Amino acid sequence: MSTEKRIPIEVRNLTFAYERDEKSGTETTTTAVPPALSGIDLTIESGTVVVLIGPSGSGKTTLCKCLTGIIPKLIKGNLDGEVLIFGREIAQDSSVEISMLSTQIGFVMQEPDHQIVMTTVEDDIAFGPENSMMPSPEIRALVDHLIADMGLEAKAETNPNNLSGGEKQRLTVAGVLAMEPEIMVFDEPVSSLDAVGKAHFVEIVKELKAAGKTIIIVEHDYEVFDFADRWILIKDGRVAADAIPSAIPKTLLERELWR
């Protein structure tokens, strides 16, 4: 086994533009729209918490989808540059499949309802490990552990449709954590949570950081994550600022977010 410390995420000169289908008469032509990401260069070290900040439509979620391989594997478009996850290029290498990345990088999307697959809380958490062919007793132990960690003991056999917004959020986090990924990407995780839910989520992130996970969070409410190692401001698909939270002027962030 190599003793060299692997870098979880490296992005090199990444440019991406979505494709749009245009119909004229009976013919459909595919045209590229202006790039959502332009020349992004980024290196994220192991065990760090990085918050991506930026106005709506600035390319934060697109960047997350590139990091998780969803772009260009499932969402097509014009992509240039490289995305390396633990040293392996995933964007240009067609042999890499999303499902293969699931134990390296986990993605919690914006809408919890859109990623809850199963009909009970415990089954939904077990969904990932079952896909990875984990033996049944190990899945049971892992699921019980995560249910306790997320404070969902009383809801283990509840239908996720009957959970509150905060509980659904915790369930989706548990579902991704069950894959035991090294990197976790959260897209606007606290946007629909109340103060208690936000505080609970912050605790989860701190615990994950303590466990050595690399965490990327997309969030407008960036001040909740003032303990992060880096705040990165994305503007018009480019990195406009990248520094420790105290080094980025609040006025700059407010101006960019409220312009």
Added chain:
Amino acid sequence: MNENRAIKKGRLRILDPRPKLMLMASASTACMLTSNLWYIASILVVLVVTLLIGGMNLSLLWNRAKAIFMLIIMLFVIQTLFFGMGRADAAPLLHIGGFGFVYTGGILLAAMLSLRLLVIVFAGLILLEGEIRDYLLALVQMKIPYTFAFMVVIGLHFLPILREEATNVYCCMQLRGKDFKKLKLTGKIRAYIGICLPILVSALRRADEMSIAMETRGFRSQPRRTYMRQLKMRGADIALTILFPAIFVGLYFLVKFL
């Protein structure tokens, strides 16, 4: 809440899903293979008796399938009234204004089709007496490819979500001044299209994101998958799995030779 309690009391609920799936499959298949009225009626009786023994609450059953029962009654009336019109060999039982309505053949055909539909509805109601998660395991343990089993289960999982979204859109339209009660038929149709379109768009978006979420959690990364839970068939479950199709075969010969 009360409804859930009523369901949990049922004996069908504690039954393994496989005898229920077998009952549904064998009853639906048997009623489609023959047009013998007595045979289809006897299948229906078996299903109703099973539901009653299984502890299904009759009022609950009526509430769940009321709309379908009304539809079946309507189909029966239309078939009875109009089937056979214009046929020279058929003698109408009712004459109104020089036109003949209600033919013996029409009544028999309407009865047969209605009974068939009822059999299918009652067979489906039996499946309501169980958990979706158990049906998934049952299908997989019956060697159905897991991708197909998931398709069925996710479809069932989404039905209540779609219903909730429909209710939300309906409420939103009412809050913005649309009074459904005052609308004429064409207006109502237009309004319901207005409800269906956002649900369709939302369902497509949801399906798209769901497929991405499933792939990011390793779905289809392996040719097989393991399961946290396993279903175990008891003696009664095995007996019923064999008994249900045997009853329908037996009834077929009984009706044939009587």
